[in-house]
Amino acid sequence: MARLRTGIPSAGIFMGPLAWLIDTQINYALVPWICAHQVQLVPVVAFAAAVVSLAGGLLSWRAYRMSPVTPAPDSTGAGRPHRFTALIGVAMAALFTAIIVLHGIAGLMFHGCER
Amino acid sequence: MSELAAGKDVLRDTDLGDAELSARLARTWGTARGIIGALSTVDHKIIGRRYIFTAIFFLFLGGLAAVAMRLQLARPESQLIGPDLYNQLFTMHGTTMMFLFGVPIGEAFAVYLLPLMIGTRNIAFPRLNAYSYYVYLFGGLMIWIAFMLNIGPDTGWFSYVPLAGPENSPGKRVDFWAQMITFTEVAGLAVAIQVIVTVFKQRAPGMTLDRIPLFVWAELVNAFIIVFALPAVVTASAMLIMDRLVGTHFFNPAEGGDALLYQHLFWFFGHPEVYIIFIPATGWVSAIVVTFSRRQAFGYLPLVLSLIATGFLSFGLWVHHMFTTGLPQLGASFFTASSMLIAIPNGIQIFCWIATLWDGRPVFRTPLLFVIGFFFIFIAGGLSGIMLASVPLDTQVHDTFFVVAHFHYVLIGGNVFPLLGAVYYWFPKFTGRMMSERLGKWNFWLAFIGFNIAFFPMHITGLMGMPRRVYTYLPEMGWGNLNLISTAGALILFASFVLFLYNMVTSARSGPLAGDNPWDAGTLEWATTSPPPPQNFDRIPFVTNREPLWAERETLPVVTGLEVNKREILVTTVSEARADVREPSPDPSLWPLLAAIATSITFVASIFTPWAVVWGGALVAITLTGWFWPKSEEDEE
Numbered sequence A: 001m002a003r004l005r006t007g008i009p010s011a012g013i014f015m016g017p018l019a020w021l022i023d024t025q026i027n028y029a030l031v032p033w034i035c036a037h038q039v040q041l042v043p044v045v046a047f048a049a050a051v052v053s054l055a056g057g058l059l060s061w062r063a064y065r066m067s068p069v070t071p072a073p074d075s076t077g078a079g080r081p082h083r084f085t086a087l088i089g090v091a092m093a094a095l096f097t098a099i100i101v102l103h104g105i106a107g108l109m110f111h112g113c114e115r
Numbered sequence B: 001m002s003e004l005a006a007g008k009d010v011l012r013d014t015d016l017g018d019a020e021l022s023a024r025l026a027r028t029w030g031t032a033r034g035i036i037g038a039l040s041t042v043d044h045k046i047i048g049r050r051y052i053f054t055a056i057f058f059l060f061l062g063g064l065a066a067v068a069m070r071l072q073l074a075r076p077e078s079q080l081i082g083p084d085l086y087n088q089l090f091t092m093h094g095t096t097m098m099f100l101f102g103v104p105i106g107e108a109f110a111v112y113l114l115p116l117m118i119g120t121r122n123i124a125f126p127r128l129n130a131y132s133y134y135v136y137l138f139g140g141l142m143i144w145i146a147f148m149l150n151i152g153p154d155t156g157w158f159s160y161v162p163l164a165g166p167e168n169s170p171g172k173r174v175d176f177w178a179q180m181i182t183f184t185e186v187a188g189l190a191v192a193i194q195v196i197v198t199v200f201k202q203r204a205p206g207m208t209l210d211r212i213p214l215f216v217w218a219e220l221v222n223a224f225i226i227v228f229a230l231p232a233v234v235t236a237s238a239m240l241i242m243d244r245l246v247g248t249h250f251f252n253p254a255e256g257g258d259a260l261l262y263q264h265l266f267w268f269f270g271h272p273e274v275y276i277i278f279i280p281a282t283g284w285v286s287a288i289v290v291t292f293s294r295r296q297a298f299g300y301l302p303l304v305l306s307l308i309a310t311g312f313l314s315f316g317l318w319v320h321h322m323f324t325t326g327l328p329q330l331g332a333s334f335f336t337a338s339s340m341l342i343a344i345p346n347g348i349q350i351f352c353w354i355a356t357l358w359d360g361r362p363v364f365r366t367p368l369l370f371v372i373g374f375f376f377i378f379i380a381g382g383l384s385g386i387m388l389a390s391v392p393l394d395t396q397v398h399d400t401f402f403v404v405a406h407f408h409y410v411l412i413g414g415n416v417f418p419l420l421g422a423v424y425y426w427f428p429k430f431t432g433r434m435m436s437e438r439l440g441k442w443n444f445w446l447a448f449i450g451f452n453i454a455f456f457p458m459h460i461t462g463l464m465g466m467p468r469r470v471y472t473y474l475p476e477m478g479w480g481n482l483n484l485i486s487t488a489g490a491l492i493l494f495a496s497f498v499l500f501l502y503n504m505v506t507s508a509r510s511g512p513l514a515g516d517n518p519w520d521a522g523t524l525e526w527a528t529t530s531p532p533p534p535q536n537f538d539r540i541p542f543v544t545n546r547e548p549l550w551a552e553r554e555t556l557p558v559v560t561g562l563e564v565n566k567r568e569i570l571v572t573t574v575s576e577a578r579a580d581v582r583e584p585s586p587d588p589s590l591w592p593l594l595a596a597i598a599t600s601i602t603f604v605a606s607i608f609t610p611w612a613v614v615w616g617g618a619l620v621a622i623t624l625t626g627w628f629w630p631k632s633e634e635d636e637e
Helices: A002-006 A011-037 A042-066 A081-109 B018-029 B034-040 B044-073 B083-118 B126-148 B173-201 B214-245 B259-293 B300-316 B329-341 B343-359 B366-388 B391-397 B401-431 B437-463 B480-510 B591-605 B612-628
Strands: B568-572 B579-584
Touching: A002 A042, A011 A042, A011 A081, A011 B300, A011 B329, A042 A081, A081 B300, A081 B329, B034 B591, B044 B083, B044 B126, B044 B401, B044 B480, B083 B126, B083 B173, B083 B214, B083 B259, B083 B401, B126 B173, B126 B591, B173 B214, B173 B591, B214 B259, B214 B300, B259 B300, B259 B343, B259 B366, B259 B401, B300 B329, B300 B343, B329 B343, B329 B366, B329 B391, B343 B366, B366 B391, B366 B401, B366 B437, B401 B437, B401 B480, B437 B480, B591 B612
Parallel strands: none
Antiparallel strands: B568 B579
């Protein structure tokens, strides 16, 4: 629980892409079932995956906010790898959430039987 | 660490003056003279040089195959090359460029440059490194010898079933292709593991994650893609060869198999493969842009983000190669979305590089010219790629020359132009001599003009309906003039490579001496001599900046305490690169070569009899036992 409070710098790097990969696989496998039953599950799966991805981004953001500001960065702004990793985690989560949302929108536009 | 030092007569780098230290380290880390020394070396620079040379050699072979095809297509109903040889030629061209050049060239640069750029003395698992090179070399030689014996593969670089299955391709041609995959993938995976461990555990103290050179980030991401992508194609090729040799029916629908499974497996590797070819090139581009802009990279964080995001996204696009296989539109739409959005990280990279140049003081030497050429060509290829991500357009132009034009813009633009720039850039470090700038500029303009004359018309021939992989066409089709132009361009492009080769050979023999840092670059490989000594650095650098040589212009800070008379490297922590432990590094050995020979015998023989896997396995086990046989007590320490 402490890690949830203090954050995990790399959480967004792993959770965003992982949520997207699972979303892709589940939705791709669901297509024949969706066609047969006409139940639009894709947006539901995408929503769940987007929540996971955003949670990863949130953990990274918390880690960024909690990470020490020392040592002072060098002239190129480097030397604080935890903050660096956390910022990449936030951005990764945002990017992969956007892709997952697009998958969800595709589920609203197709009924699954189009060839 | 203290145990190692305590109570022993250990000679450390703090005990000697500069000249003696350098000489002793060179003896400790050097490669013995003679043929045995050459074959047993584990020096990453020697192996890296061989890797680069071999990959460029295969690039030329693949290029010759392309020239032969272009000559055949220059006019309608040409009888220069028959259909059977043409099938072998386009298969060998694609196979060579993708597996024997595209993947290895990125890793080859990593093998040579990575330890230098992160400030260590050798790559991790140096004997595995030697083994991987020999396996790669033997695999490449095997398939080209097969081609010369008229048993070269003829089913395209992806060898789709059912064409490549036992019913439609009897004989051994496809088996050579499938086994070549095994060779190159074993080699590729080995290097990928070495790269990951080297980057994570052998960085110089102070080189925190946010100080790693962008080239190194690119190679790291590339290595991860290789680790996850290559097993899919090894699985596909192994299943294919089992279908062909032992009568399994993985891909035979008549017996309950699934032909489409092969495509899924192949493209789960095949699309990341595009990025395996492209991502190392982004590392070369970043290094060149920064050095010749005379400023640090604009947007270091977004550039790293782009690399990592591209690495992940590359695994979610493969179905866009299968849009015409009758998959449901809803399923295809997921891959369209991901294919479109991968343009975001790639676009960010391009903007960051342009911003770096814009805000810097660019010096337009030959390496930078090739990078500028890369911008134009790769962006054009990216735009046609976005077009192809659209299912209706992809369906229309599938398997036409439009697709050929697209992927050559992406692959030659995205890999070969940066490669040429990279060779011009690092040649002084490899050889100690500069390449000719005058010939370099000729090289660039010939390559740029020749490439566009060759490949731009293919967009139009494709839109006019000319399919790929046809050995000839009728005059009434109206494709003759455009094909003639493409052939003229291909010849100009090839001439540029001949000039490149000439420049390399003459410069290596009589080019002006380069000195340690001829470009006034900022990364660590330029802190040592050109070419570097066997030990790379007399004392391990301490990194305080992303561009350490720009930040510490007078004297680079160093860490001390490593042993002099034994091969020893410094292991550091993953994130902050704090000095952690000293670790011995393996000595030269012939066992990797012997293991590679045993592996090759097994792979080649298994094309003819499945029992080779059994007795070949024993042969490989013997060599591996010799390789890993417990060392003396002293060595074990």
